[in-house]
Structures are given as structure tokens and as C-alpha cells.
Amino acid sequence: DTGVSQNPRHKITKRGQNVTFRCDPISEHNRLYWYRQTLGQGPEFLTYFQNEAQLEKSRLLSDRFSAERPKGSFSTLEIQRTEQGDSAMYLCASSIQDPGVNEQFFGPGTRLTVL
Amino acid sequence: SQQGEEDPQALSIQEGENATMNCSYKTSINNLQWYRQNSGRGLVHLILIRSNEREKHSGRLRVTLDTSKKSSSLLITASRAADTASYFCATRNSGYSTLTFGKGTMLLVSP
Numbered sequence: 001d002t003g004v005s006q007n008p009r010h011k012i013t014k015r016g017q018n019v020t021f022r023c024d025p026i027s028e029h030n031r032l033y034w035y036r037q038t039l040g041q042g043p044e045f046l047t048y049f050q051n052e053a054q055l056e057k058s059r060l061l062s063d064r065f066s067a068e069r070p071k072g073s074f075s076t077l078e079i080q081r082t083e084q085g086d087s088a089m090y091l092c093a094s095s096i097q098d099p100g101v102n103e104q105f106f107g108p109g110t111r112l113t114v115l
Numbered sequence: 116s117q118q119g120e121e122d123p124q125a126l127s128i129q130e131g132e133n134a135t136m137n138c139s140y141k142t143s144i145n146n147l148q149w150y151r152q153n154s155g156r157g158l159v160h161l162i163l164i165r166s167n168e169r170e171k172h173s174g175r176l177r178v179t180l181d182t183s184k185k186s187s188s189l190l191i192t193a194s195r196a197a198d199t200a201s202y203f204c205a206t207r208n209s210g211y212s213t214l215t216f217g218k219g220t221m222l223l224v225s226p
Binding site: 033040041043044048055056091093103104105106109 | 148
């Protein structure tokens with residue numbers, strides 16, 4: 001399967017714990033995006049990378065959130081000291097660098113539940 | 116924050132009928148895209164319309180864009196039960212590389 005993959009698919013954690021999610025984009029895509037989606041809402045942009053450079057971060061990305069893409073391939077999103085409000089689906093997407101298009105291909109998401 | 120608003124929030128139709136969903140947005144855009152999301156899963160790209168285009172077709176999908184009204188519509192013709200999903204519009208705003216999604220329309224197609 002050459003699509004975007006995310007691991008784990010589900011994560012249940014207790015408030016205050018740290019969690020880390022991984023995203024593997026489509027291999028030839030140099031852009032990678034993270035979104036958060038809560039029930040009944042559309043995805044909300046968190047951050048994106050072009051190769052290994054983090055080019056934009058949303059105001060939604062508090063200091064407890066950090067994302068990396070060390071070699072310009074896979075990416076990790078870490079949430080420290082999780083709160084119940086962090087419960088959501090975390091979606092990763094990738095795309096080629098095309099100034100005119102920006103069609104994004106999404107992974108299946110990681111559903112986080114903070115107890 | 117979310118850019119657009121889809122209308123209606125939910126739509127229930129019978130197989131074979133057409134489904135129309137609308138999207139309104141607020142700022143100047145580069146393009147507008149429609150995505151489908153099956154229950155609890157990732158999003159699938161359906162169609163993209165650029166800001167200088169007014170109408171686009173892809174199979175049973177027809178998208179229109181009116182930049183003067185800052186609105187778009189998605190028409191699914193001859194709907195099927197498999198079309199049951201949430202549909203989101205997403206705008207690529209001028210000067211930005213990221214997408215801003217609306218809240219979505221939940222479509223239920225009954226056999």
C-alpha cells in the first residue's frame with residue numbers, strides 16, 4: 001500500500017501522560033501536514049513541513065505539542081502532559097509541492113482518547 | 116479556525132436522487148476542494164476547482180464556484196448508498212499553502 005499511513009490507529013491515555021504519533025507520507029511527497037478533527041467538525045490545521053523544515057504552525061499548536069520530520073520522510077507529533085481537551089482524531093496528509101494545486105492525500109488518522 | 120460553512124449540515128435522500136451541498140467561505144482563495152470522509156476515517160479528495168474556474172465535472176460530481184458570492188456547490192447525481200459519508204469543502208487561501216476546512220455536510224443515501 002503506497003498511501004499515507006499513521007500509527008497507532010487508536011491511543012487511550014491518562015491525563016498528564018505524553019503520547020507520540022507517527023505518520024509515513026507517500027514517498028515522493030515532500031510536504032506533510034498535521035490536522036486535528038473533533039466530533040462533528042472539519043479538520044483544523046496544526047502544522048506542515050516541506051521536507052524537514054517546519055514552515056507553518058497554527059495557533060492551535062500549544063507549547064505542549066511538538067512535531068518533527070527529521071529526515072524529510074516520516075513525521076512524529078508528540079503531545080506532552082495530555083489534557084482531556086486533546087481527545088480528537090489526528091490526521092496526517094501529504095502532497096507534492098505544487099503552488100497551483102495542493103491536493104492533499106490523507107491517512108486514516110490516529111484517534112486519541114484522554115481519560 | 117474554520118473558514119467555511121457547509122449547508123445543509125445533514126442531508127437524507129433516496130438512492131437515485133441528486134444531492135446538492137453548498138459551501139460558503141470568507142477570504143480570497145487560490146482554489147477550493149471537496150473531500151469525502153467515511154465514518155471515522157481519513158479524507159478522500161474528490162475534486163478541485165481553481166479560483167478562475169466556474170464549473171467542473173468529474174464522473175457523477177459537478178462543482179460550481181462563485182467567487183463574487185464566495186460560495187461553491189457540490190452536486191452528486193444519481194446517488195448511491197455508497198455515497199453515504201461526510202463531505203467537506205476546503206479552501207486554499209491566497210498566499211497560503213495550507214487548507215482550511217468547513218464543518219461538513221453529512222449525507223445519508225438510503226437504498
